[in-house]
Amino acid sequence: MIVDHSDLTSILCLRQTSLELRAHAQAILLDDKTALLAFYVARHDKLWQHLADWGAVVGGFAALSFLLRDPLLLNTTLEIYVSPLNSDHLEQVLQEDFDLALAQTGTQHWRLNRYATCRQISHTTSFICPNGRYIDVHTAATSSSLDPIASSVITAFSNWVSPHAFACAYPALTLRRRALRSLPSSASPELPGVYSHLIGHGFSIEQDAASWSDWSALVQDVPPPGSRPCLRQAFLCLTQARYFGDAGSLLNVFEPKEYGLRRLRSEHLPPFGISVVWRMLGPPCDGPCSFKDPLLPGDIITLPSVLIPPTTWFRLTYVGPDVVSPI
Numbered sequence: 001m002i003v004d005h006s007d008l009t010s011i012l013c014l015r016q017t018s019l020e021l022r023a024h025a026q027a028i029l030l031d032d033k034t035a036l037l038a039f040y041v042a043r044h045d046k047l048w049q050h051l052a053d054w055g056a057v058v059g060g061f062a063a064l065s066f067l068l069r070d071p072l073l074l075n076t077t078l079e080i081y082v083s084p085l086n087s088d089h090l091e092q093v094l095q096e097d098f099d100l101a102l103a104q105t106g107t108q109h110w111r112l113n114r115y116a117t118c119r120q121i122s123h124t125t126s127f128i129c130p131n132g133r134y135i136d137v138h139t140a141a142t143s144s145s146l147d148p149i150a151s152s153v154i155t156a157f158s159n160w161v162s163p164h165a166f167a168c169a170y171p172a173l174t175l176r177r178r179a180l181r182s183l184p185s186s187a188s189p190e191l192p193g194v195y196s197h198l199i200g201h202g203f204s205i206e207q208d209a210a211s212w213s214d215w216s217a218l219v220q221d222v223p224p225p226g227s228r229p230c231l232r233q234a235f236l237c238l239t240q241a242r243y244f245g246d247a248g249s250l251l252n253v254f255e256p257k258e259y260g261l262r263r264l265r266s267e268h269l270p271p272f273g274i275s276v277v278w279r280m281l282g283p284p285c286d287g288p289c290s291f292k293d294p295l296l297p298g299d300i301i302t303l304p305s306v307l308i309p310p311t312t313w314f315r316l317t318y319v320g321p322d323v324v325s326p327i
């Protein structure tokens, strides 16, 4: 069927239509979810279960591959993100699960690595899979497993897939293979390779969305030197505070009837539990985002928070080494 080759947006729309198309679209999403982990381990069902048990999510190129429905984006290494509250448990079950047959190869602590620390990653534990591919379990430096994903230095990686849901922070860009970067490639030795890999897969990378003709018309005044045009009305200003589930993001679930957002909320699973509000690094915009954004004070990049719907409220829950109680 033509729908098999449709993009994610079309499949999500078709899931809202007739019963027949809904079932078919649903099956495609579940097949894509299976394929995501089957690239790494035979018992993808068990790996998804472990991620569910410990509130972990898949990010990086694998999440991007799912959103773009492009298996060519799958990398040799699967990137998993987990809260420090759960990382020991997750690493232990991955090591001990006989069916997965993973072998732990070591743990890297990132205190001196600028790229990792600005991404809010404290350490990474690596496993080798029976097929020779790898799994990296990244432990967040804060209490939110989503913090390192929201702290990506390029919008193309601000996405995640969990056992029950998936999210894309900048779908207007990412689903069209466009990306905004907050750091130049010279900022870290890892970045040139990351950016060129994306460009090799058809991505266009810019510093502000007004560089693309689609949005340049939204810019009314030339921004002052050192700042960028604010496109917050299109949710395309990097300085704007964002969260997974806001009007500029894509957030959906695999099985709306069995495991909808209401159930995720009651079980404190992503994007609920301890979530995150973020803005990206870089020069300020010429709009109000830097000094009077309603979600996030101007000098903070990310803040772990509890999302309280339906009228969105946040309870700030920063948990750092020197803070033991919520503020």
Ligand SMILES: [Zn+2]
Residues within 6 Å of the ligand: 229, 230, 231, 232, 237, 238, 239, 240, 285, 286, 287, 288, 289, 290
């Ligand atoms: Zn702005």
